[in-house]
Amino acid sequence: MSALALPAAVPALNRHFRFQWEPAQDCYVLLYPEGMVKLNGPAGEILACVDGERDVAAIIACLKARFPEADGIEQDIREFLGDAHEQRWIDYA
Amino acid sequence: MSSAGSIMPDSAPGEVSNPLWLLAELTYRCPLQCAYCANPVALRYNDELDTDDWLSVFEQSRALGAAQLGFSGGEPLLRQDLEILIRSGRELGYYTNLITSGIGLSEARIAAFREAGLDHIQVSFQASDEELNNRIAGSRKAFAQKLAMAQEVKAQGYPMVLNFVIHRQNIEQIDRIIELSMELQADYVELATAQYYGWALLNRDHLLPTRAQLERAEAVTNDYRARLNGSGPKLIFVTPDYYEERPKGCMNGWGNLFLTITPDGTALPCHSARELPIDFPNVRQTRVEEIWYRSNGFNHFRGYEWMKEPCRSCSEKEKDFGGCRCQAFAMTGDAANADPVCSKSPHHHLITDARERAEQGMQQQPLLLRNHHNSAEAERLIAKG
Ligand code: SF4
Ligand code: SF4
Numbered sequence: 001m002s003a004l005a006l007p008a009a010v011p012a013l014n015r016h017f018r019f020q021w022e023p024a025q026d027c028y029v030l031l032y033p034e035g036m037v038k039l040n041g042p043a044g045e046i047l048a049c050v051d052g053e054r055d056v057a058a059i060i061a062c063l064k065a066r067f068p069e070a071d072g073i074e075q076d077i078r079e080f081l082g083d084a085h086e087q088r089w090i091d092y093a
Numbered sequence: 094m095s096s097a098g099s100i101m102p103d104s105a106p107g108e109v110s111n112p113l114w115l116l117a118e119l120t121y122r123c124p125l126q127c128a129y130c131a132n133p134v135a136l137r138y139n140d141e142l143d144t145d146d147w148l149s150v151f152e153q154s155r156a157l158g159a160a161q162l163g164f165s166g167g168e169p170l171l172r173q174d175l176e177i178l179i180r181s182g183r184e185l186g187y188y189t190n191l192i193t194s195g196i197g198l199s200e201a202r203i204a205a206f207r208e209a210g211l212d213h214i215q216v217s218f219q220a221s222d223e224e225l226n227n228r229i230a231g232s233r234k235a236f237a238q239k240l241a242m243a244q245e246v247k248a249q250g251y252p253m254v255l256n257f258v259i260h261r262q263n264i265e266q267i268d269r270i271i272e273l274s275m276e277l278q279a280d281y282v283e284l285a286t287a288q289y290y291g292w293a294l295l296n297r298d299h300l301l302p303t304r305a306q307l308e309r310a311e312a313v314t315n316d317y318r319a320r321l322n323g324s325g326p327k328l329i330f331v332t333p334d335y336y337e338e339r340p341k342g343c344m345n346g347w348g349n350l351f352l353t354i355t356p357d358g359t360a361l362p363c364h365s366a367r368e369l370p371i372d373f374p375n376v377r378q379t380r381v382e383e384i385w386y387r388s389n390g391f392n393h394f395r396g397y398e399w400m401k402e403p404c405r406s407c408s409e410k411e412k413d414f415g416g417c418r419c420q421a422f423a424m425t426g427d428a429a430n431a432d433p434v435c436s437k438s439p440h441h442h443l444i445t446d447a448r449e450r451a452e453q454g455m456q457q458q459p460l461l462l463r464n465h466h467n468s469a470e471a472e473r474l475i476a477k478g
Pocket of ligand 2: 339340403404405407408409410411413414415416431432435436437438
């Protein structure tokens with residue numbers, strides 16, 4: 001199990017990956033040398049908030065505002081970002 | 094693997110998924126002469142697609158969903174319009190990759206490509222030292238140029254993949270190859286054992302390592318992996334299928350992910366398919382959508398209907414699709430046969446014979462470097478079988 005992302009950490013996309021919306025896949029993807037990761041809905045929405053400026057707390061606030069009906073997403077977001085860090089998709093500034 | 098993403102397309106069985114990967118072989122011309130080159134041995138250099146043809150191919154393929162675009166060859170740097178092609182690829186939303194020997198690269202060109210939006214560069218090396226590298230590449234200046242360019246690629250902030258084709262002449266120096274990659278700060282290192290198509294098949298006796306060599310090389314690689322422990326380059330070791338008992342699921346299935354366009358516009362489901370006795374469509378006459386979904390060439394080996402025994406009734410056919418069609422054809426004369434790598438194939442002895450020859454160090458004919466002069470000789474040898 002990877003470490004939870006800390007609220008004050010500021011994640012930024014690893015510059016070896018490109019994050020974009022793929023119409024043909026109908027989802028967000030990460031592109032990297034010779035590969036592509038298709039992201040599920042929540043993962044895509046979280047990474048869409050990663051801009052190298054917001055800290056984890058701000059990302060959580062932003063997603064809570066966008067999805068007010070979703071419960072207990074704080075833990076999910078921190079888990080996913082921890083996971084993404086381990087996969088080297090994001091770095092902490 | 095994270096639960097958040099998956100790499101493979103998830104189309105239902107029987108349904109044709111869209112192309113994800115476009116390989117643009119811009120030219121067969123190349124300043125090097127690698128004896129393991131996978132280009133066709135009957136080298137035809139003329140009649141290349143022009144800039145507008147390529148731009149149209151990129152646009153059409155992107156509309157179908159292709160997301161990775163590789164510029165390869167031959168040596169793609171020989172195309173004067175490469176920068177224009179990169180820019181267009183990037184603007185269309187592709188992740189763009191230049192696959193090069195490094196010959197013809199310069200600091201200025203690397204910067205121009207960066208500005209045009211190139212995402213990453215893969216530089217191929219033939220060995221870790223000058224003497225052997227240049228002998229394999231058939232060029233006296235290649236190694237120094239490659240080193241300089243790999244350093245420059247990193248200096249300009251690209252993610253860098255180094256590609257070493259591994260074979261019996263350089264497999265013993267795999268530790269030095271890895272050391273070199275670490276020095277050059279590669280992000281990914283492909284230690285890819287030669288695949289026996291095109292020129293490589295003709296030169297197989299000179300290239301296929303012995304099992305002991307291979308096992309040692311894998312052990313050394315694993316050693317470095319453990320030592321690096323996630324830092325430094327990611328080492329990708331590609332074993333030769335000649336030492337397997339089951340074939341690889343070639344191209345993840347025929348006409349499933351990969352679309353190769355050759356210099357003259359012929360569309361192929363994989364870069365070696367040109368050698369098959371199949372009429373493949375050309376982007377000069379046919380739209381890419383038509384080619385991908387409806388051409389005979391691309392539908393030829395989709396699904397399982399085309400299979401012969403032992404594949405037809407085999408429980409593993411959904412795993413490996415009967416292996417590689419090109420290998421089946423080159424070795425057995427019938428592309429619908431099981432890949433001889435499979436121990437269930439009645440032609441499996443062709444593989445075990447090759448292993449035996451590697452063990453004995455037998456060489457039927459001298460090494461043929463890939464060049465114009467040897468092309469006729471190569472064709473003669475293939476015709477003779
Ligand atoms: S394998 Fe060698 S000869 Fe063939 S295209 Fe690549 S660099 Fe040129
Ligand atoms: S018999 Fe054919 S389908 Fe079965 S494992 Fe061998 S190659 Fe694959």
